[in-house]
Amino acid sequence: MTTKLFGTKVARVEDQRFLRGQGRYVDDLLHDDPRLLHAAVLRSPHAHARITDIDVSDVLDVEGVVAVWTHDDLTDAMAEPLPLLIPHPTLTHGRTQYALAKDEVNHVGEAIAFVVAVDRYVAEDAVARIRVTYEHLEPVVGIDAARAATRLVHDDVPGNVGARMEQENGDARAAIADAPHTLVLDLDIERSACTPMEGRGTVARWDPDTSRLTVWSSTQTSTGVRGCVAAKLGLDLAKVDVITPDVGGGFGVKVVHPWPEELLVPLAAKTLGRPVKFTEDRREHFISSAHERAQQHHVEVGFDDAGRVLGLNVEFWHDHGAYTPYGLIVPIITSTQLLGPYKPLNYRVVFESLYTNTVIVTPYRGAGRPQGCFVMERTMDAIAAYLGKDRTEVRSANFIQPDEFPYEHGLIFQDGRELTYDSGDYPASLEKLKALVGWDDFEDFRAEMAAQGRRVGIGLACYVEGTGVGPYEGAHVHVETSGKVKVATGLTTQGQGHQTAFAQIVADTLGVRFEDVEITTGDTRKMPYAVGTFASRAAVMSGSAIHLAALRAKEKALRIAAEALEAAEEDLEIVDGVVSVRGTDASIDLGTVAVLSNPLRYAFDEASKAATQFSVGDPGKPPVAEDDEPGLEGKDFYSPPRSTFANGMHAVIVETDPDTAEITILKYAVVHDCGHLINPMIVEGQIHGGVAQGVGGALYERMAYDESGQLLNASFMDFLMPYASEVPTSIDIDHLETPSPLNPLGIKGAGEAGVIPSAAVFAAAIEDAEGFPITAMPISPSELYALRLSHADPEETS
């Protein structure tokens, strides 16, 4: 009897190849093809400059160089700006870069020339020999400079403002004016970035025999890349295949497409008739991929004696870098997801999305939510401090209650749909969190530590995360005559264990052995209709689509088997790939059902002999019925009306060193509700990884731009990504499972959750330890030390 796999800690099938060094990442492909060429990119050393001349005459003298491109060499669509992927009516001044800079560069790292050579070393030698003449322009670096607008990033964008967007539910300003109590807060978050261990990379091969282009890219959207490559190169979509091989982490940055190299590599491969590879190096990733997070926020809040928020008015300024290829997704998410599990009676939010001469800003795991959560949770803590109430009490006073779902916020979310929460139980989550972290016992612990001269603090932060955004994903399930089940879904995978989690769903739904299921992701040859892996959507979207497709295959299997076994469909069951009549010995293998499903003229093996026209079917009817298709297959798509909203709460206990201001994590607790868990081991792994990135963003990571727009810490030596020594030694995790009513499996996304509340929860705990407000993150020991000095009682320090 097959046991149900959904909800169990099934070991990952992908581990076998990864552990043996047999993963196939994009830089591993075609390595033994002697015709393979390698690309390198000349990148701008200046943050803002006009290009007056590019001299490539020395390049072709370098032995081994095959070709070089600048913007002058690009034609037709390739010479036009890259697409603005997500337009929005309020993005009145959207701008995108060219595949290779035309006349002007707007950040250090912007691509200027593309060299193809026999190996990467030679290509880099050649890049060094390109002479560019620049006319320097003053750069705009940081939100203050962008707002001041004494200089412009783009001459035709007044005030450096790409977009201004406002949403309001009720009348927040009037409610604040009438409220018994009011507070004003200014809250800042700095830049960080996804920094997956594998950077970007693309390989392309043009096949002159079939006039077909194959592109392998380390992307979070194969179908997106395919559409762009076909459009830009002027090829029919049917002539372009895009395959996403194993991907060494994404975290959002790889959903941006097309990167200049994603177009230039295929262009070079087609032009030169040889396969071409581009592999980004680490410094390139820092200066030419994407960053996120930098925002300044101004909050006005009005509340009553219970801490209930009567009016909340938030203005914020979002630094989107030099271009806006991904539209306004990040600030829209901040502006809506800021609300978390709360229901302020009146809410107004307005943001400006600003140009700076820095790397573009696009979603990084959490995508605007960490900033929103920071703003809302800092506000909740400020209200509690003002009223002298316990911080959990103020939150409870503002929670949406379990009987209020679906809860409509009266706002529009990032997918253009109403912001309507589907389900959740925030009071229950808070009770679990308090128990898990020992909230009510903390004052005893604080006193105990104080007696030893140690300083500790506790913080908590709550969030709600819209997951599983549309428009859709699809799946195709094919039972082969061997009984093996081949499943394809179009979105990509970059470490989430989709081959395992999706196979669990198929095994349960179809009634086959887990080992017989093989999942393919991100291959446009297998599933050309797909969106991509982002916004914690893969399990919700493709998981649901795979379930629906497996149901279709199962329906067909039961229909064919019922005929073969001369039994009623409702008397049949499928277990371990065998269809049997319940309570009898009568049975048929699914592989045999697959044989019967496909009437053949030609037998190619023993099994298929049974399916030839002389063997099966009613001679009086067409071999394939009018409303049927050959083959034991199922295909379906899942397209939800709107996102499903996961939620969670984190708490942390920190110790701050009284002398050095070093911040140490003593305990980290997570309560998480992503509906039904497909594989709890994988979900917990996602939380662990998210928390580590959150710790990085809260305590260590920032993009250190100087005033001239140079990124001073563009290496792993200087950008402080956490090692094992910086993360919590363990994370206490408790789950609630409040199913989503929006999909057949009741699941919600889990990928981003771990990182969302980090800045908020650490700020709260440090504030609790130190006794003065923490309003800007990340925070380093030296910054904390400086804050101590600025808040010190002058009499004590003198």
Next chain:
Amino acid sequence: MSEQIHDVRLHVNGSVHEVRVPARRLLSDALRHDCGLTGTHVGCEHGVCGACTVLVDGAPMRSCLMLAVSAVDAEITTVEGLTEDDGTPQGRLSPVQQAFSDCHGLQCGFCTPGFLTTITAGLEENPDPTEDEAREMIAGNLCRCTGYQNIVKSVLRAAEINAEADAKSKADAGQERA
């Protein structure tokens, strides 16, 4: 501009690879692109992330900080060489590899080869690490997916598998004597 090419004999995972490389070719690139052993990954090319760690005469080394020409006399082990011979073409996962699978010690798998080689050498030196020692053992390698908690568990689990195997082989030897 033409570079001097060197004929280099690399000893990797018990096999000899004859490669022709310029003096500047990194060992990581030679392993990946000349020897075709793409299991060794390159995450930063400045010696910080540890993804490219291989064993050079048993000691963990960052192959992006070594030149291929300087590795001629060394016995190199890459992730592909960690599996143990059990008569099957694939081989059996080593205790460290098995532990990563048991403990969900990997997600995207890109940094994993560097952890596997580092821990393999680390457990040679300290077969029975405490949790703090296990953390210290991996504290020079970057991972962006796992948060490290399950990698620390994997180190401890690998030590346990090694200890179980030792106990079993001692017991087997004891039985043979008896």
